Amino acid sequence: xxxxxxxxxxxxxxxxxxxxxxxxxxxxxxxxxxxxxxxxxxxxxxxxxxxxxxxxxxxxxxxxxxxxxxxxxxxxxxxxxxxxxxxxxxxxxxxxxxxxxxxxxxxxxxxxxxxxxxxxxxxxxxxxxxxxxxxxxxxxxxxxxxxxxxxxxxxxxxxxxxxxxxxxxxxxxxxxxxxxxxxxxxxxxxxxxxxxxxxxxxxxxxxx
Amino acid sequence: xxxxxxxxxxxxxxxxxxxxxxxxxxxxxxxxxxxxxxxxxxxxxxxxxxxxxxxxxxxxxxxxxxxxxxxxxxxxxxxxxxxxxxxxxxxxxxxxxxxxxxxxxxxxxxxxxxxxxxxxxxxxxxxxxxxxxxxxxxx
Numbered sequence: 001x002x003x004x005x006x007x008x009x010x011x012x013x014x015x016x017x018x019x020x021x022x023x024x025x026x027x028x029x030x031x032x033x034x035x036x037x038x039x040x041x042x043x044x045x046x047x048x049x050x051x052x053x054x055x056x057x058x059x060x061x062x063x064x065x066x067x068x069x070x071x072x073x074x075x076x077x078x079x080x081x082x083x084x085x086x087x088x089x090x091x092x093x094x095x096x097x098x099x100x101x102x103x104x105x106x107x108x109x110x111x112x113x114x115x116x117x118x119x120x121x122x123x124x125x126x127x128x129x130x131x132x133x134x135x136x137x138x139x140x141x142x143x144x145x146x147x148x149x150x151x152x153x154x155x156x157x158x159x160x161x162x163x164x165x166x167x168x169x170x171x172x173x174x175x176x177x178x179x180x181x182x183x184x185x186x187x188x189x190x191x192x193x194x195x196x197x198x199x200x201x202x203x204x205x206x207x208x
Numbered sequence: 209x210x211x212x213x214x215x216x217x218x219x220x221x222x223x224x225x226x227x228x229x230x231x232x233x234x235x236x237x238x239x240x241x242x243x244x245x246x247x248x249x250x251x252x253x254x255x256x257x258x259x260x261x262x263x264x265x266x267x268x269x270x271x272x273x274x275x276x277x278x279x280x281x282x283x284x285x286x287x288x289x290x291x292x293x294x295x296x297x298x299x300x301x302x303x304x305x306x307x308x309x310x311x312x313x314x315x316x317x318x319x320x321x322x323x324x325x326x327x328x329x330x331x332x333x334x335x336x337x338x339x340x341x342x343x344x345x346x347x
Contacts, residue, residue, distance in 0.1 A: 045347055048316040054347055074291040075302040078309060093346045102294055105311070105322035106345040139298040150347050163347045188347060 027082050034122035035067035038130070040168060041089070042115035042183045043106060054150075055114060055185040057168040058091030058107035061127055069124045076131065079108050090134045092167035094148030098194075100138050100167055117181050119172065129175045136200030137171075146198060152189045163189035170194025174201055248315050248323045255312070256340040259325055269306060269333040276310050285309040285324075293326035296339045303337050304328030312340075320345040 031037050039060045045052050063070040063077050065084045070077055077086035089107035092100035106112065121127065149161035162170075165183075170193035172180050182190055196202075247255060263272045276282055292304030306329040314322045326339045 045345055046320055047318045048320070056345065056347055075294045075307070078286060078288070078291075078293065078307075080286065093344050095344060095346070101296075101341065101343065102300075104343040104345075105314075105324055106320070106343065135298075135300055138300070165347060 028116075030062045030081070030087075030116075031064060031085060032122075035064045036069060036122060036124050036127045037062045038119045038121035038127065040115070040117040040119060040172075040181070040183065041107065041110070041113045042117070042185055042187065043109070043112045044114060044185070053186060055183060055187045056091070056093070056106070056164050057183055057187050057190060058089050058104065058164070059119075059130060059168055059171060060087055060089050060107070060110075060116070061130065062087045063127070067124060069127055073131065076102060078103050081110075088131075090130060090168075090171060092164045094163065096148055097141070098146040098148045098162050098164070098167060099141055100134060102134070102138075114185055115183055117183065119177060119180070121177065126175055126177070130171060133171055133174050133199040133201075137167075137194075137198055140198075140200075146194065150188070152192050154188075162192065162194050165189035166192050166194045170196075170198065174199040246315060248313050248321075252323075252340040252342055255323065255325070256338055259338050259340065263327075263335060263338075265335055265337070267335045269308070269327075269329050269335070272308060272327055272329075272335060276308070281313055283311040285311050292328045293339065296326075296341055303339070305331045306333060317344070 030039065039062070040057050041060045042055050042057045045054055045056050061077075062081060062085060065071075065074075065086065070086065074086075077088045079088065080086050087108070089103050090100070091104050091107040092098050093104065110116075147161045149163060152161040152163055152166060165187045166189040169180060169190050173193045174196045243249065247258065250258075263275050273284070273287070276284055286307075286309040288307045288309075291307060292302045293307040293309065295301050295303050303326075308327040308329075310325045310327070312323040312325055314320055322343045322345065324341055324343070326341075327335060328337045328339075330336050
């Protein structure tokens with residue numbers, strides 16, 4: 001028993017000897033003491049009830065309710081995670097064109113995530129930039145459409161077609177995130193990021 | 209005698225075949241009706257209009273919650289007394305001072321399509337707008 005009165009049972013012991021399902025863990029502290037943090041969430045896409053073996057990635061941003069970005073944009077952080085912590089997701093999908101949205105249903109469902117990759121972003125400026133770049137894309141997506149393909153480049157001209165993984169990788173790249181880790185699971189399109197101009201960045205600097 | 213039995217057998221088989229065809233037709237009809245009558249398959253703006261018919265502009269937050277809770281297929285994801293919801297259209301302004309996020313359900317197309325509604329309220333908790341979005345879960 002620990003000092004606070006909780007009963008402490010070594011987890012490995014229980015799983016090994018009693019052969020139980022893995023014990024539910026306490027909620028992960030994604031903020032790690034920071035006011036914000038950014039992760040790449042990865043989940044498997046299904047055709048109806050059938051898993052496809054292909055994975056979708058989206059950007060998940062956690063913010064403390066004390067952070068400036070939460071105070072100013074709390075409406076975007078529409079998903080509560082823990083006491084004083086909420087999160088927002090930036091992701092895309094498509095049928096004919098690539099459409100990005102804030103807080104897409106499956107993007108914000110943390111229970112289906114196969115991977116949560118820490119992108120080691122803890123400054124509010126970069127987070128603000130991610131939202132701004134996402135808004136740049138979504139503002140133009142109706143007039144300047146991006147062609148969508150489930151497998152960019154497999155059945156079509158690879159230079160014109162993108163998917164949700166291209167979106168997540170492109171968004172991070174446009175925000176200047178370096179050494180973007182690739183998901184371990186099969187995420188077609190991730191290595192073909194959406195170009196910077198799709199997020200309103202032209203040439204060397206941001207378009208104002 | 210044998211011919212008579214054959215004819216009888218053929219007649220039974222014919223009847224069974226007819227029965228099977230009727231059963232298949234009924235199943236197809238039920239599936240077709242289910243497809244056509246599932247309101248989640250309607251365009252997002254039509255779903256929004258239906259929600260506004262149930263809870264018109266000016267409805268109190270408490271009454272909206274009661275209506276939503278009355279529908280067993282819906283799920284309240286979030287009730288916020290400190291923020292509205294983000295508009296689905298540029299410039300993505302905040303709509304209202306309070307909000308409720310409601311998951312209306314999913315259907316297969318064959319990809320999974322999720323349907324979500326956002327209700328925005330003013331400071332007094334009166335409904336000012338509703339937004340509906342469909343998210344296709346795809347790569």
